[in-house]
Amino acid sequence: MTRKFDAAPTLLSGSGGLSILGSTLTTTPLNRGRLISLLALTLGAPLAAQRPTSPGQVRPRPAEGREPEFPPPSITQYKPRSTLVAPVHMVLRAKFPAIDFHGHPPFLASQEVINQVVSYMDSLNLRVMVSANNSSGERLKQQLAAIAASKYKDRFVILTGLNLRDVGPGSGQRIAAQLEADIAAGAAGVGEIGKEFGLFAHKADGSRLKLDDPELDAVWETAARLKIPVFIHVGDPAEFFEPIDFHNERWLELALYPSRRYQDRSKYPSFEELMAERNRLLARHPSVHWVLAHLGWHANDLARLGRMFDSLPNLSSEVGAILYDLGRQPRAAREFMIKYQDRLLFGKDSFQPDEYPYYWRVFETFDEYFDYYRDYHAFWKLYGLGLPDSVLKRLYYGNALKLTAAISRSGFPK
Numbered sequence: 001m002t003r004k005f006d007a008a009p010t011l012l013s014g015s016g017g018l019s020i021l022g023s024t025l026t027t028t029p030l031n032r033g034r035l036i037s038l039l040a041l042t043l044g045a046p047l048a049a050q051r052p053t054s055p056g057q058v059r060p061r062p063a064e065g066r067e068p069e070f071p072p073p074s075i076t077q078y079k080p081r082s083t084l085v086a087p088v089h090m091v092l093r094a095k096f097p098a099i100d101f102h103g104h105p106p107f108l109a110s111q112e113v114i115n116q117v118v119s120y121m122d123s124l125n126l127r128v129m130v131s132a133n134n135s136s137g138e139r140l141k142q143q144l145a146a147i148a149a150s151k152y153k154d155r156f157v158i159l160t161g162l163n164l165r166d167v168g169p170g171s172g173q174r175i176a177a178q179l180e181a182d183i184a185a186g187a188a189g190v191g192e193i194g195k196e197f198g199l200f201a202h203k204a205d206g207s208r209l210k211l212d213d214p215e216l217d218a219v220w221e222t223a224a225r226l227k228i229p230v231f232i233h234v235g236d237p238a239e240f241f242e243p244i245d246f247h248n249e250r251w252l253e254l255a256l257y258p259s260r261r262y263q264d265r266s267k268y269p270s271f272e273e274l275m276a277e278r279n280r281l282l283a284r285h286p287s288v289h290w291v292l293a294h295l296g297w298h299a300n301d302l303a304r305l306g307r308m309f310d311s312l313p314n315l316s317s318e319v320g321a322i323l324y325d326l327g328r329q330p331r332a333a334r335e336f337m338i339k340y341q342d343r344l345l346f347g348k349d350s351f352q353p354d355e356y357p358y359y360w361r362v363f364e365t366f367d368e369y370f371d372y373y374r375d376y377h378a379f380w381k382l383y384g385l386g387l388p389d390s391v392l393k394r395l396y397y398g399n400a401l402k403l404t405a406a407i408s409r410s411g412f413p414k
């Protein structure tokens with residue numbers, strides 16, 4: 001069947017009619033779908049005027065403006081079950097022994113705790129846990145002693161913290177001296193420098209401590225000389241700084257967690273201000289082995305992180321708590337992780353043993369459209385990246401070993 005459409009001043013739909021501005025189109029049902037897609041692309045502007053609808057919707061639908069006949073569920077109630085039938089490959093243990101570079105295990109000062117954590121690690125094929133809990137001074141020594149006295153000397157390293165409170169003249173030298181002492185005592189690097197630095201920490205004079213404050217140059221110079229990784233978490237997802245409206249991707253999380261709201265510009269810098277400060281810090285100290293937490297909060301814009309990697313040869317980043325962003329763009333994320341395979345470290349952030357397998361599944365399989373473990377991070381599903389073994393090995397342990405002299409090589413493939 002062939003249909004003929006009349007010219008009309010506006011685009012119309014319904015009752016089979018389809019007209020375009022000032023032209024007559026003849027089309028068959030076969031190519032009509034293609035034509036509609038083409039129209040949607042070329043006629044975006046005239047369409048926009050009659051499009052009070054959802055993003056992606058081409059034109060008002062018959063039910064436009066109609067209220068649902070049943071009370072709509074709330075965002076927390078609507079949990080549709082997927083009817084998709086697709087292969088499922090649960091991965092309970094990592095394919096290769098892994099190092100959790102963004103580890104937050106409990107305080108490791110007793111054999112009981114150490115044994116318990118190792119039993120979880122063994123079940124996941126986590127070979128080494130990097131404790132990124134800012135343990136300095138006595139707290140550091142206590143844990144190092146307990147680990148040394150345990151059966152699991154090779155399974156943990158501890159990063160030290162920096163005391164960035166009330167920074168003023170002379171603070172840089174003081175912090176650098178403490179860092180040097182902690183490394184001499186056996187700390188493997190610095191971290192995690194938390195988001196407090198940049199968002200909450202104030203100087204002795206009451207002003208916000210900026211990430212690139214020159215007082216701290218002595219600290220970064222010391223870290224560069226000691227050739228230790230400096231693991232730093234700056235800011236939070238960009239949406240946490242944006243208005244909390246129904247267009248905000250993280251609306252639910254912001255509604256649930258008051259401490260993640262940074263809308264008040266009298267208290268907090270904007271996301272971009274923070275990123276600019278961070279980038280000036282990294283550029284001023286390019287010989288420091290920086291490790292950005294959470295892919296620098298650019299997992300939703302991997303090209304941006306790629307440009308940073310391109311300009312800073314000593315920059316690495318870890319993948320904790322941004323799985324929802326990798327898993328929603330599996331092809332681009334796969335390409336990115338292959339291209340920058342020398343710069344990426346596995347990290348999980350919070351120590352919840354039953355959540356690690358989601359990471360293994362995203363990295364190792366090509367599974368499609370599966371659930372994530374936190375609905376307030378993402379209301380969408382995840383897809384597997386199916387990373388090649390050579391990339392998995394670097395991600396899981398190779399890059400962390402290269403970066404961190406204190407991690408024992410034993411237990412890893414050659």
Ligand SMILES: [Zn+2]
Binds near residue numbers: 104233
């Ligand atoms: Zn952390």
